[in-house]
Amino acid sequence: MIELRFSELFAPTLREKPADAEIKSHEYLVRGAFIRKVTAGVFNYLPLGKRVLDKIWKIVKEEMDAIGAQEMLMPIIQPAELWKTTGRWDDYGPTMMKFKDRHGRDFTLGPTHEEVVTFLMKNEINSYKQLPVTVYQIANKYRDELRPRFGLLRAREFVMKDAYSFHSDWNSLDEVYQKMRKAYENIMKRIGLKYLVIEASSGAIGGNESHEFVSLAPIGESNVLYCEKCGYQASDEKTPYAGKYEEQSEEELPLEKVDTPNVKTVEQVAKFLGVSKEKIVKSLVYIGREGIVMALIRGDLDLNEEKLKEVLSDQSLRMATPEEVEEETGVPIGFIGPVGIGENVRIIADESVRHIKNAVVGGMEKDKHYKNANLGRDFRVNEWADLRLVKEGDPCPVCGAPLKGTKGIELGHIFKLGTKYSEAMKATYMDENGNMKPFIMGCYGWGVSRTISAVVEQYHDDKGIIWPLSIAPFHVIVTIVNMNKKEQKELGEKVYEDLKSAGIEVLLDDRMITPGMKFNDADLIGIPIRVTVGKTAAEGKVEIKKRYSKERKVVEAERIVEAVKEAMDSYDPPVVL
RNA sequence: CGGGGCGUAGCGCAGGUGGAAGCGCGCCUGCCUUGGGAGCAGGAGGCCGGAGGUUCAAGUCCUCUCGCCCCGACCA
Known part of the structure; x- marks a missing residue:
């Protein structure tokens, strides 16, 4: 068992936040x-x-x-x-x-x-x-x-x-x-x-x-x-995505290639052409064990790569780099699409693409996009799947209620x-x-x-950690406020011995430093229960406090074991979430 | 791996345009003090991450290198 006196404990606490700590x-x-x-x-x-x-x-x-x-x-x-x-x-x-x-x-x-x-x-x-x-x-x-x-x-x-x-x-x-x-x-x-x-x-x-x-x-x-x-x-x-996609009854218009200088992302295309993102088919190029794969999804949605990996049974699948895309297809990223793509490219599409009429897709050359691209007539899909990344608000796959x-x-x-x-x-x-x-x-x-x-992450406040009893480094810290006062020092030692004999894990803060430092360290380290031996020591009384509570209770030092056990039984720190 | 930032005392940091290495906290000694990080006085502590270069002179400028941190590595 390690030494349970703070004066001998190897615990160099820091007043300042370390430069590399983000959380x-x-x-x-x-x-x-x-x-x-x-x-x-x-x-x-x-x-x-x-x-x-x-x-x-x-x-x-x-x-x-x-x-x-x-x-x-x-x-x-x-x-x-x-x-x-x-x-x-x-x-x-x-x-x-x-x-x-x-x-x-x-x-x-x-x-x-x-x-x-x-x-x-x-x-x-x-x-x-x-x-x-x-x-x-x-x-x-x-x-x-x-x-x-x-x-x-x-x-x-x-x-x-x-x-x-x-x-x-x-x-x-x-x-x-x-x-x-x-x-x-x-x-x-x-x-x-x-x-x-x-x-x-x-x-x-x-x-x-x-x-x-x-x-x-x-x-x-x-x-x-x-x-x-x-x-x-x-x-x-x-x-899985549990929603339905509505069929669009729009009439198919002729395919048209338009200039879209330096317009690459879905955001940019939607804005430039004045169409909604739902009208855009996003084309993503992946590289897997069996070469390149093009994945299609509606412009306003995100693709779930895990689903794609699963559908293709290929854990090595990864997004192609811009260089690879250009090398494989001859088209710079931002303008790639399913219209006129080589037969060697496997096209897998999310269900969201199925009913889009007159879609906007990449023009297969720099600074161009196609308007009015239609499935079947203008481009093919080799395989359909659920590739959509489901988000908060989408329907629950079991009961249909909105997900949180x-x-x-x-x-x-x-x-x-x-x-x-x-x-x-x-x-x-x-x-x-x-x-x-x-x-x-x-x-x-x-x-x-x-x-x-x-x-x-779940148990702390602005002063430090608030350990649940189950894994706290100590259950109790006995803080002697003024080590120069004989009655405080002696009573603190006695309380410490009593608690120890009762099988409670207790740390005695017997350091020759100011009380402020002791209180702050106790809070920082997060020991669930603090027994303070201070002014009331002369009357044989000590104070007991839970780490997360402001409430301080004065009890007879004689009854400390009982009081601590009671505090431990009712110890219930709040969760921060 | 890409982009950005930072390496100076134990910790946190400052050190325009090159010209005697600093501050706060901590640490040591003494006095004093003790209910929320006290006060006074004195003191120790540095190869300025490393290597090379420019210069009369480098923490500072240049090159390389190592380490650390953040963002990204995906929505084409």
């Missing part, structure tokens, strides 16, 4: 001496930060153990060969922290452990009788993020709980999946976070069903749509992987009938270190 959680965690940056996205956890991390760690571990997941520990260093068997050495590529050993062999610091754990099970599990099995670990992960930011929220080295389950049938996978889901909700509730569970897009991890556990926060990077009427909740990337939108921080993500990894790695077992079958797998991640930031 409250980052600022307060640094100022409050929970963390210190070493380099971009890499942090020291100071004693206070480690205490908070440990508490979250413990909650996550307890919930995993409770559903029969077995804790193990996998290596951080992983050989390239393993990643090459699944193709992820290249697919996941740039995000990995790669290095070579002295013999020149390639390695990575593990960003995740599907390969390692599948390799393990492939070698150790031979029979359906050994299934199912679920293992997990809580360990450091390494991802060379495009842009580390927001302190612990997007770090390059971070702590993650990752669990993997192996099954011989889908029902068994579903059973574990549901248990995980419950366990994750328990974690959210035990910590005290406001959260949503949403249907998610499985992205680069792969698989066919997945849910995200999102802690609500305006600074979050996940966009969530939910329905107040029926309870639908999903990532905007996952939400919010933002959050992704803390947990669970996936039904199926046989994606086991097939790639030939990880098989023998079933009842003597057939070799690939494992059916699930994987389940939780961002342990990121959770710290998510909590601070």
Whole structure:
């Protein structure tokens, strides 16, 4: 146990906001001496930060153990060969922290452990009788993020709980999946976070069903749509568009090419030609495994790239660069369109395009657009799909009521992987009938270190952090106002000992500094309950206060344990959202 | 990877046109003070991110480099 006297605690708090902190959680965690940056996205956890991390760690571990997941520990260093068997050495590529050993062999610091754990099970599990099995670990992960930011929220080295389950049938996978889901909700509730569970897009991890556990926060990077009427909740990337598109009965006019000098964007075109954006067909050029693809959508709408990737079953899909577009089509960006595009280009269109009559599209040469382009007559579509990015106000796909939108921080993500990894790695077992079958797998991640930031985003005020009791570094801080007053010092020590004996985690602020600094530090660090030993010490009385409340209660020092327990029982900090 | 910004004391920052490295906070010593970041006096602390160049002279100008931060990497 670390020293519980502030005078001896390694907790160098900062009065000023660090220059690189953009959000409250980052600022307060640094100022409050929970963390210190070493380099971009890499942090020291100071004693206070480690205490908070440990508490979250413990909650996550307890919930995993409770559903029969077995804790193990996998290596951080992983050989390239393993990643090459699944193709992820290249697919996941740039995000990995790669290095070579002295013999020149390639390695990575593990960003995740599907390969390692599948390799393990492939070698150790031979029979359906050994299934199912679920293992997990809580360990450091390494991802060379495009842009580390927001302190612990997007770090390059971070702590993650990752669990993997192996099954011989889908029902068994579903059973574990549901248990995980419950366990994750328990974690959210035990910590005290406001959260949503949403249907998610499985992205680069792969698989066919997945849910995200999102802690609500305006600074979050996940966009969530939910329905107040029926309870639908999903990532905007996952939400299908449920509205109808009306047929237009307009008469088809002859195709016409018009000058649009330096007019490129939908905004500009609409303004220049005096047409509404609904009359414009936006053409976007992508490059995937099978070459270039043109995606069409109505001018006023946004395309959802995840949907496009899904429709084309191509995770490597990306938008073509302006150079690539010109090289492939001979047309500069801004003037590209479906009229007269080469037969080699696959055209996939959102349903919104189907009924547009007399549309405006790119003129297929610099500074030109076509007016009155019509489907069938002037351009073709190879394939129709729902590619529309659904937004707040669009109809709920389940009940049709208008959707609401919010933002959050992704803390947990669970996936039904199926046989994606086991097939790639030939990880098989023998079933009842003597057939070799690939494992059916699930994987389940939780961002342990990121959770710290998510909590601070929900629990703070303008003075600092307000920890929920569940993960506070200490439950109580005993503040001795004037260390030079013998009765205060002695009573403070006594109160401290009493609380400690009662099993309460207490920090004694016995520093020889002015009371203002002690109060401000206590607020900044965010300890839930403050016991102040000051003027009333001579009468054997102390003051008790909750971090989030202005109310101060004077109690007999003799009854401090009782009073603190009562305060802890009724402790209920407000959430900022 | 593209654009922008910043690297000067532990932290936050100032240092036109080149000419003796500064301020606030923090830190150390002493006195004094103690219910919301006290006061006085004294003091320590710098290869001005690094390398090269221009110059009699560079924190300042030029070139390169490293690091950090922000925006973007998408609506053609």
